[in-house]
Structure formats: C-alpha cells, structure tokens
Amino acid sequence: MKTIKSLFVALLVLIFMPVQAQLVTEGFDHVLNLKVGTSHYANGIVEGSETVYGLFSIKDLTTYGMDTVKNNLTNVDIKFHLYGASSVPRIYSMNNLDSKNALYKTTGGVALTTLLSDSTTNLTKFYRIPSPFSFEAATKSEVEALSNLITEQAVKNDANPPAIGEVIAFKAGPTSTAAGAIGIFKIEDIVLTGGANTEKGYYVISVKKVRSISVSLNTQSVPQNMWVVKDKSVYNTQSYSGQINIYDITGKLIIQKDLQVGDCINMSGFKGIFLIKSNVGSQKIIL
Numbered sequence: 001m002k003t004i005k006s007l008f009v010a011l012l013v014l015i016f017m018p019v020q021a022q023l024v025t026e027g028f029d030h031v032l033n034l035k036v037g038t039s040h041y042a043n044g045i046v047e048g049s050e051t052v053y054g055l056f057s058i059k060d061l062t063t064y065g066m067d068t069v070k071n072n073l074t075n076v077d078i079k080f081h082l083y084g085a086s087s088v089p090r091i092y093s094m095n096n097l098d099s100k101n102a103l104y105k106t107t108g109g110v111a112l113t114t115l116l117s118d119s120t121t122n123l124t125k126f127y128r129i130p131s132p133f134s135f136e137a138a139t140k141s142e143v144e145a146l147s148n149l150i151t152e153q154a155v156k157n158d159a160n161p162p163a164i165g166e167v168i169a170f171k172a173g174p175t176s177t178a179a180g181a182i183g184i185f186k187i188e189d190i191v192l193t194g195g196a197n198t199e200k201g202y203y204v205i206s207v208k209k210v211r212s213i214s215v216s217l218n219t220q221s222v223p224q225n226m227w228v229v230k231d232k233s234v235y236n237t238q239s240y241s242g243q244i245n246i247y248d249i250t251g252k253l254i255i256q257k258d259l260q261v262g263d264c265i266n267m268s269g270f271k272g273i274f275l276i277k278s279n280v281g282s283q284k285i286i287l
Contacts, residue, residue: 027140028208030060033188036080037202039103041064047193049284052202054104055079058170059178061207066106073112073120075177078170079104080203082190087192087198089162091155093124093173099154123173126152128162133166135186138266140210143184147171150182152175164189164226174286180249180273184211227283232268234285240278247275 023030041054043065053173055064067122069076072112073094081100092100094116101112127150150171157160162168167186172178186206194200224240239261246255246265249272257265267274267287276283 011280016159021134023136030208032206033204035202036063038202042104050222053228058172058181063148074175077122077124080200082201088158094122097154098144098240122176126155129167133167212253234265249273
C-alpha cells in the first residue's frame with residue numbers, strides 16, 4: 001500500500017511539473033547561459049572555468065573587456081549593473097546615463113567617458129516584454145513584431161526592477177556594428193560575487209537575435225560607398241548598370257529595379273536599415 005501511495009505522489013509531481021518549452025532557433029543567432037559582468041569585470045575576472053567580461057556585443061553575442069574593444073567601441077552595446085545596497089538590477093546602453101561610463105576603465109585607467117564619442121556611442125534600445133512570454137518558444141516573426149515597441153534607453157525601474165526570468169527585447173543603435181539588429185534576452189540568473197560590495201556580480205543571460213540580412217542572403221560586400229544616400233534617394237558612385245534588389249531588415253524584398261548609368265532610386269517612402277544587392281555584391285544603407 002505504501003508503494004502504491006508513493007507511486008501516486010510521484011505521478012502527481014510529474015503531472016503538475018512545469019514543462020520547459022522547446023527552444024526555437026530557426027531564424028535566430030543565439031547563445032545560452034552567457035555570463036556578463038558588472039563594471040568590476042571591465043577587463044575580465046575568472047569565474048569557475050571561464051573569464052567573465054563586462055561589455056556585451058550584439059553582433060558577436062559575446063562579451064569583451066575594455067582593453068580588447070577600446071579601439072572598436074561600436075562593437076559593444078549593453079552594460080549590466082547592480083545598484084546600491086539591494087543590488088538592484090539595471091541595464092544600460094553605451095551612453096553615459098547615470099554616469100556609469102566612468103566605472104569602465106582599461107588596465108591603464110582610461111574610462112569609457114574619455115574613449116567614447118557621439119559617433120562611437122551605441123544607443124541600444126530596450127523593451128520589457130510583459131509576461132507571460134516564452135523566450136524559448138518565441139519565433140522570429142514574434143520577435144520582429146516587437147520592433148516598434150523597443151524604445152527605452154535603459155531597463156531601469158527601482159520600484160519594479162528587471163528580475164530573474166524576465167525577457168527583454170533589444171534593438172542595436174545606428175552606430176553599432178549590428179545596427180538595427182533586434183532580438184530578445186532572458187535573465188537566467190544574477191550572481192553576487194563582491195561580498196560587502198553589493199554592486200559587484202554578473203548576470204547569466206540567454207540571447208536570441210534575429211539573423212541578419214547579410215547572413216541570410218549570403219552575399220559579398222561591394223566596394224566601399226558604391227551606394228550613397230542623398231535627399232532620400234540612393235545614387236551609385238561606380239557607373240553601375242543592371243538589376244538591383246533592396247531588402248528591409250527582415251530580409252523582405254521591397255524594391256527590384258533595372259538601373260542604367262546615372263539612375264537613382266527614390267526611397268522617400270522608406271525609413272530604417274536596408275540592404276542593396278546587385279550582381280557585384282551588397283551594401284547596407286541607412287535612411
């Protein structure tokens with residue numbers, strides 16, 4: 001009788017146990033359980049078997065230290081913080097909101113505030129996705145549908161801070177090496193490592209980024225500045241003639257046209273990031 005009762009209890013546990021959704025990766029680049037440190041990890045600290053760094057790159061879906069990216073700051077997009085005695089989570093783009101950039105320094109002591117300029121400061125935008133929303137089950141089209149909602153310059157609300165399990169959408173700024181890329185990340189865990197220093201620690205995040213046009217179209221780059229934008233029209237600088245295709249950031253074909261030398265492409269009705277593909281390669285443009 002005792003054995004039957006034990007089996008019955010075990011069966012109930014299995015029935016009511018939450019089912020983990022299968023991870024949807026089609027159309028995404030992704031990384032799981034990546035550790036991203038606070039500013040204390042600006043040049044890397046070993047945690048377990050890996051070195052944790054403090055600046056996250058949307059393009060590469062990994063983290064970097066200050067010494068590595070000090071001459072390539074357009075390749076890092078997000079900073080993760082823990083604030084005050086309560087270690088309140090805050091997530092920032094690369095601008096100097098709340099004067100956090102002074103905390104990130106090279107081994108030589110040079111801070112982000114000195115190294116960054118307007119042209120190298122990536123203004124990543126965020127959107128806190130209301131629950132219930134499954135990071136694992138989210139599809140490419142569901143993430144793309146969030147695009148117009150991704151407008152906040154930080155994830156910061158001390159009365160309702162971001163928490164473990166929350167899913168946040170992001171969009172890379174126009175100066176980023178991942179300009180216009182959108183995706184979502186889930187806060188898997190937040191680990192405090194500083195003892196009495198309550199602002200030191202690292203986040204564990206999983207990220208799904210909508211796969212970029214350049215990858216999905218498998219095209220080679222054209223000579224630099226083959227296409228230039230002026231007054232909402234696109235001009236060719238290399239006396240090109242032939243067919244061109246223009247795709248939006250989702251990979252959708254929006255314009256197909258046969259050009260003659262000297263022709264331009266009127267794009268006055270469009271705004272955003274686009275890819276021009278011709279028989280000599282492809283180039284990204286921003287309107």
